[in-house]
Amino acid sequence: MGKAFDIGLERLARGSVGGGTTRSGEFAERPASEGHRYTDLNESAQTFYLETFGCQMNEHDSEKVAGVLLARGYRQVESADAAKVVLYNTCSIREKAAQKVFSRLGEYRVTQREGQTIGVLGCVAQQEGEKIFSRAPWVSLVCGSASYRKLPELLAQLEAGNRRVTGLDTDTDETFETEVTRRDNPWRAYLTIIEGCDKACSYCVVPFTRGPERSRTSASILEEVRQLADAGYTEVQLLGQTVNSYADPSARKMRFSELLVAVAEVPGIRRVRFTTSHPRDFGKDIVEAIEAVPAICEHVHLPVQSGSTKVLRGMARTYTREEYLEKIAMLRAAKREISLTTDLIVGFPGETEKDFQETLSLLDVAQYDGAFCFKYSPRPNTPSLKMADAIPEEEKSRRLAILLEKQREIQRARNEKLVGRELEVMVEGKSKKEFQWSGHTSSNKVMNFTSRAQESLGDYVQVKVVGATPNSLVGEKSERRVESRQLTVVS
Ligand code: SAH
Ligand code: SF4
Ligand code: F3S
Secondary structure, three states: OHHHEOOOHHHHHHHOOOOOOOOOOOOOOOEEEEOOOOOOOOOOOOEEEEEEEOOHHHHHHHHHHHHHHHHOOOEEOOOHHHOOEEEEEEOOOOHHHHHHHHHHHHHHHHHOOOOOEEEEEHHHHHHHOOHHHHHOOOOOEEEOHHHHHHHHHHHHHHHOOOOOEEEOOOOOOOOOOOOOOOOOOOOEEEEEOEEOOOOOOOOOOHHHHHOOOEEOOHHHHHHHHHHHHHOOOOEEEEEOOOHHHOOOOOOOOOOHHHHHHHHHOOOOOOEEEEEOOOHHHOOHHHHHHHHHOOOEOOEEEOOOEOOOHHHHHHHOOOOOHHHHHHHHHHHHOOOOOOEEEEEEEEOOOOOOHHHHHHHHHHHHHHOOOEEEEEEOOOOOOOHHHHOOOOOOHHHHHHHHHHHHHHHHHHHHHHHHOOOOOEEEEEEEEEEOOOOEEEEEEOOOOEEEEEOOOOOOOOOEEEEEEEEEOOOEEEEEEOOOOOOOOOOOOOO
16 A cells, blocks of 8 residues: 555554564564655755665654754655655664675775765664774764764764774663754654663664663653644653553653553643554553543553463563563453553474474464564574574464464454544554555554545544455544544543
């Protein structure tokens, strides 16, 4: 469906609950954005081009980096060719993602102009550090996400004639808060509430690339949400690698579930989403908040990774299959119907056919509305790199195909059950085909719907589900009118 719509399409696809070999949600190995379409006639200003790969947190970091540079008088341009500074925000979650970085850097070498600065940001920058300079000597700035506050200073050093600068400390309690964030979407705003990760899953680079967990104060988060609401945003997505491990560093000591409610109560905010939740810290209080407050979206992304307790132990996920299933039972018993999505890895070292079957049987019980499925990819510095009993690539592919097929059928059946229901949709895209629109439900399902009215993007409408596919719903707008930016009623 991607090409069929005029706007917001990649965004819609990314938010979809569909399964796939790459994650179309937060952590896909795809360009999160390829430059931005902003030009300015002030030719004398310094110019930058920013390309982003990776998860929503990376994408949002780029919005903040752009804000910092714009505040310093830089202007953003749409092609690397036209830019004085080319910044490349990178992802290293799986090997393929990291490989892409070096091939793209190779392209930049060819196109680099005299006096042009090339900078590598993000997770590959943090992981590879100064090694990037030897692999790609045309790069002059390497900076990981924990050091973005230093970016203006690093750029000033380059302007002053320094050849190479780095920002690679992860030993920090700083979060990256900016006065100005250049947001890409006019209705949905991302907001990182906790940076870094302390969980140390044995396969994962994130604790190395993003440093330890640091939470923002609840007051600063709520202030930003109020500003967002004043600017017309109606949907806020709270971000963190383990968003529900949020720990308010201020004396207020607001719990994550309390923060969700407080954000939802900000006048003008109509939808609050949060991702990604770690099962260990997922308590009943979060479910109760969703039950009590309609503006907190009825969707939880709760990565399980494997259905086998033995494999989960090897992954250091800190929960067993049974403990995870208890969380699922709690969610399924909620007073609101909560859509549930997950992440799964196949082919972790030592995963036997029996372990894999346990993952398949977990899908039967959990009945996910979407799953992002990955083949295990060995990553530098991670404990699982040295684990015995690696699974051959073909076997990983075989398991992945079986998993995807099974999940696809579950999604088809779950979506078909929604036919006949009326759901609220935020209008986010217009198709080239007349009267065709698209958006998301509160449960984060993509809805493609027919409406003869001239819809306004960003409005909320009631849509009747008339059909279903594994990855989306088909609907017709119902006549019942819903006010845009209607305030949340808290019961
Ligand atoms: N913090 C989140 C997501 C982290 S990365 C969480 O804990 O759930 C997103 C997903 O990428 C993970 O959930 C995992 O399924 C996948 N992933 C991470 N490292 C991987 C690796 N080395 N190989 C394959 N998939 C991986
Ligand atoms: Fe990686 Fe685990 Fe942290 Fe998620 S919780 S970012 S998978 S270490
Ligand atoms: Fe990738 Fe870093 Fe995000 S490794 S998934 S960009 S945290």
